[in-house]
Amino acid sequence: MQEKLVSRAKELLSDGTVVRVLGWRKGDTDFSAEPAFFETAESLSEFTYDGFCGANLSKYMIKASKEEGKTLVFLKPCDTYSFNQLIKEHRVDREKTYIVGIGCDGKLDIEKIREAGCKGITAVTEDGDTIKVATVYGDKELAREDVILERCKACKGGKHVAYDELAENCDEEKPAKEGRFELVEKLEAMAPEERFAFWQNELSRCIRCNACRNVCPACSCIKCVFDNDRYDTAQKANTTTFEEQMFHIIRAFHVAGRCTDCGECSRVCPQHIPLHLLNRKFIKDIDEFYGEYQAGADTDSRAPLTNFTQEDVEPSIVKERG
Structure with a gap:
């Protein structure tokens, strides 16, 4: 498959359809891959596509959309949800993007x-x-x-929700996996004290490297509130209980209703904190309160948290539910 993707990329560069390619190249080892731009046919000799190409490339299109010319980007099914969400938020330019959808059987960890x-x-x-x-x-x-990566255990299925063409290894009929909220339900079943202890233990390992924020497609602010030097929050390592508990919780609130559950936050965390479970909890609650909703499934619908209706639940539901 790698050879076919490279061949197609060379064709699109040669005929002028695109001026650059966004894909992957080998990282520090043969068992890692990192996002990379390629601007010539010769540079594509470094292009790679294998089981370790788990990185979601959609966020890198924010930068590419500001450049001249069109960019070819290879997106897995789950990546296209993130791309659609970025279109909805006016962060990427669809007219400057040529998407080749590629199939995925779950990326390796x-x-x-x-x-x-x-x-x-x-x-x-x-x-x-x-x-x-x-x-x-x-x-x-x-x-x-x-x-496979933890996020792949809750695969949304093989459907690409955005593409210009599909690679031959795509299976658009591949069904979504069940059990997406299984771990969230286990946490919900815990006593409050037990659940608090679980998250306190997990978040205490955070070193505030900001990898989760930097890779997250939903975290696309030009200036992040946590980079505000005035309040001494920039790159601040955890030194207090407040720090370790609040950084990730605040971030989860910021992406609520926009998170597509791509799982990049957990994939890149050097401390192996299951950050995706915080986001998945919000997704589960939104589904229960406002009806089933998948961020990034389209580019024009309004998210439940930004669309008031007479049927919306009242804030008191949180207290009533316990």
Whole structure:
């Protein structure tokens, strides 16, 4: 598939349809990939597409939309929801974007592969639902479902909600997975004190690197409130209980109703904090209070939190529900 994507990118560059390509290249290791722009056919020799290309490229189109000419971007099904949401918020220019939708069977998590007992990894290959891992100590086979990113366990399905053309590996009929809110429901079932202790333990590991904010498509403000030097919040490491509890909760409130549940926040967190569960809790509540809603499913509907109706729940519902 990688060769076909590169070939198509070269064609679109050659005929002038686009002037640059947004895709992935190898990161620090063979088991990581990072977003990258390519402006020549020669530079595409560094283009990669494999099981570790989990990065959502939609946010990088904010920068590309400010440049001259059209950009080719490769988007997985879940990425297109983020792109649509950015269109709705007037953060990207659809006229400057050429989208090639690519299929996805769930992206791999190298940490889960290591946790499965694979040390000294030399190669990882995909064979359908089986992941073959070669190590200096021998080979091992793992089930794909056991080593995919956490967000992929709640896949929205194979449908692209925005594209100009689809790659041949797309399965638009692939159904969404069940159990999206299973972990949220487990947290809801906890006693308040137990739930507070859970989040206090998770958030206490935060080092305020801002990776979650920087990668989040919904966090696209030019100037972030947490970068305000006047209040000494910029790049501030956790030193107080208030800091560790409030930064992520405030951020979750800021993206409520706009988060597409892309899971990038948890994917990039160096401390492995399940930040997506905060956002998913908001999504679950919005669905229950205002009716089922998927941010980014289209570019013109109004989100429940920005669209008043006579049927809206009253604020007192929170207290009544307990």
